[in-house]
Amino acid sequence: MATITVKKYGNRRLYDTGDSRYITLEELADKIRKGADVQVLDAKTGHDLTQPTLVQLIVESRGAAKLLPVPFLVQLVRMREDALAEFMGRWMSWALAVYQQARRGATTISQYNPLAMAPFAATNALARLLNGPAAWNEPQTPPPSWPSPGGPWPSPDEPPPPPEQESDVAVLRREVEELKKTLQKRKR
Numbered sequence: 001m002a003t004i005t006v007k008k009y010g011n012r013r014l015y016d017t018g019d020s021r022y023i024t025l026e027e028l029a030d031k032i033r034k035g036a037d038v039q040v041l042d043a044k045t046g047h048d049l050t051q052p053t054l055v056q057l058i059v060e061s062r063g064a065a066k067l068l069p070v071p072f073l074v075q076l077v078r079m080r081e082d083a084l085a086e087f088m089g090r091w092m093s094w095a096l097a098v099y100q101q102a103r104r105g106a107t108t109i110s111q112y113n114p115l116a117m118a119p120f121a122a123t124n125a126l127a128r129l130l131n132g133p134a135a136w137n138e139p140q141t142p143p144p145s146w147p148s149p150g151g152p153w154p155s156p157d158e159p160p161p162p163p164e165q166e167s168d169v170a171v172l173r174r175e176v177e178e179l180k181k182t183l184q185k186r187k188r
Contacts, residue, residue: 004036007043008053015043028053029061 006028007015016023023031032038032054040053076084106116 002037004031004038006038006040006053008040008049009043014040014053025057026061029057032057 005017006023007017009015014023014025014028015021028038038050040049041047042049076088079087106119110116
């Protein structure tokens, strides 16, 4: 998809040069959620305003300001610009990477444990509560590995598929049982 160029005027109005019309911040957010790349330029000077506009979009349309405590915001305002940029850049990148890694891990094990995705479902529910059903561009249905409500759960009588090799948990359980037996023999 081509990059959409948006001009931002001094009165905070946004002009979509591709559609040749003024758009709202929410319309810009919808275009981004649908996969469009945007570049926001100052209409007068031509300076790139993409980053501050995206931050404004996140804070205003996602309700992020409600999630940040006032003392934290005060500390951010008091920091020097370079220290703030370094802190926010490093912390935000780290936090997002950790979140995405945890989500990938939970998705991987969700086929064995349907509750693994519960924390992420709670996050998505909170986002939908604050921002409506299109929040975070998440699918509204459970992943295919989850049985649908009232759907076919595996029967308790069905044996689990045989593991190809002994899992780490099984090895640890076996070792714990051996240690218990050894301790019981020594007590006698």
